[in-house]
Amino acid sequence: MTDRLIILGATGDLNARYLLPALAALRAAGHLADRFELTCADRQDWTGEEFRRWASAQLDQHAPTEPGEIRKAIADSARYRQADATDAADIASLVAGDGPVAVYLALPPAIFPGTVAALDSANLPPGSRIVLEKPFGEDLDSAVELNRLLTGVVPEQAVFRVDHFLAMTTVQNVLGSRLANRVLEPIWNSAHISEVEIVWDETLALEGRAGYYDGVGALKDMVQNHLLQVLCLVAMEPPLSLGERDLRDRKIDVLRSVRPLTDDDVVHRTRRARYLAGRVGERDVPAYAEEDGVDPRRRTETFAEVELELESWRWSGTTFRLRSGKALGHDRKEVAVRFRPVPHLPFGFNEEATPNVLRFGLEPESMTLALTGIGAGAHDLTPLTLAAQPPPPELPAYGRLLLDVLHGNAALSIRGDEAEEAWRVLAPVMSAWSRDLVPLAEYPAGSDGPASVGGS
Incomplete structure (x- = not known):
């Protein structure tokens, strides 16, 4: 040590x-x-x-x-x-x-x-x-x-x-839940999962971080690293061990399987925006372009969303949506795994079954599974929710990372080729955005974000 x-x-x-x-x-x-x-x-x-x-x-x-x-x-x-x-x-x-x-x-x-x-x-x-x-x-x-x-x-x-996302308890639970439970791993594929959302929406605005944030923006600050790392844990093949080589090899396999985005893909599968003046909770928030230290000419986005597809046997046909935004009306920080509807319901049920959704809350940490059950009537269907609260971690995320550094355990560290591959995934988005192929939309602070999707 x-x-x-x-x-x-x-x-x-x-x-x-x-x-x-x-x-x-x-x-x-x-x-x-x-x-x-x-x-x-x-x-x-x-x-x-x-x-x-x-x-x-x-x-x-x-x-x-x-x-x-x-x-x-x-x-x-x-x-x-x-x-x-x-x-x-x-x-x-x-x-x-x-x-x-x-x-x-x-x-x-x-x-x-x-x-x-x-x-x-x-x-x-x-x-x-x-x-x-x-x-x-x-x-x-x-x-x-x-x-x-x-x-x-x-x-x-x-x-x-x-x-530090990789050391968060619920991010670790994504991997543990799918690999250690017989009920999940057999259905952890595109035949059963239609979409995975990895979201970090926050009510927090710039909060004095213009010196860093205005030169980076939501795509580089959150999507390129944090959210892509979570994607790797959601989509990776089971590693032989949780050692640094096996775990990181499987993560980079995921990044290499991301289907390259064309300009047309970027137009229709991404969106970017920045917040206008508004009210978040009990506080007034100025427009991003008017925040201290911001250069409006940079056209820095405070909201970024990207839809990706993986070209692999397990995930062909599943959409992965990565999104992060600032100064929104509600905090939503989670991984939402949306399962496909059942192929058939017997005649006689009065409602359609709601597709199941497994949610891993990142902050605060939680885990819920939305199911469909029988309601008050014998043929009535009603939503049911199973909820679990992970035990509190012994250490905060940065404590876990520092301990790994001091002990020389690099399993939760990002390897050099992995860092490069993450940039390759988003290089087409950065290029298209720099050429304004996707307009920079706007949304009022305190709202749900921009209304339009991609360039449509």
Whole structure:
């Protein structure tokens, strides 16, 4: 286990909201040794005491359920260093010491290449690991180049391209439910499933993230990584094991099976939009183009939807719809597996049977199965719902990911070829959208999203 963690970009939102709370959860669960060293670095000209006060305030806000002494221990143990993540001398000073180190790039993706180049010059100790947040590159070419740089510094097995969706309990339940239950796996195919929706609709608007989001948009921020990863777990063939090689081989098989989209497909199978001013719940939300830090000329989308088909024996004929939107009227974060109707109902029933839907709620975590049963009358059909609540996880998603990083378990990390294949899947969409083949629609904040589908 690696006992040294360096977080670059340590005064940012990622560290405040997720990494520091994850470390507190790891410490509370007894996963961090007494010798564990946490070094936090950023360009801010702060003293160590100033950073620790900031870290303490962030832990109080974002990890309120962890014991006070645990939060204090994490804040007090953090060492702060002012450093430029792209400066080789600064990086060399940070990584110097005994034993391997895990370096977490909690940084804007645009400076990943410069930071990796600095790490290359820093002579990382043997056994060190590099951790990156999505998106991995900005397109296929930049992803290929970033992978080339990374594997010139450490072996591929030591590169952790993390996606916290893969560590969410219900995302893991998608795989467990279908592979560990005799009742599901025999019908987990296109003969029985007509459509799979993977949705991350949120009431949250931009919330001060223009510096990152306006250069990325919903397609790259959510669909290209998070939702495609969930698609892989839904559609993959059963792996021989849950080890990193078997699991990741089966995931990339799914991405390779996605039927390439033509321009005409993009027009009719995708849609994009951004929100106008409106009201979400009890708050007024300005139009996206008027948010602080947004450049309207970029025409960044806040809503993206893509329909995909898989060219495989198991899934030929099933539609996979991936969608994400901001500033919508309701949160809807789930995987919805829609089964085909029964082929025949005996004469005498008064209603049609409603097709079954299996839903995996991602946030909050839940699982429901919509069935049809007998109603008040002997021949009346009525909808029935079976609901289950997964047990609470021992660790939050980022806690699970950090633990895997420290132990060197890359099963939930995204392999280099997988990251490239995900860009290949959406390259036709990015190209067609850049040429305005699909118009940028608009929807009021607080609504259900854009009304029109694709270019129709």
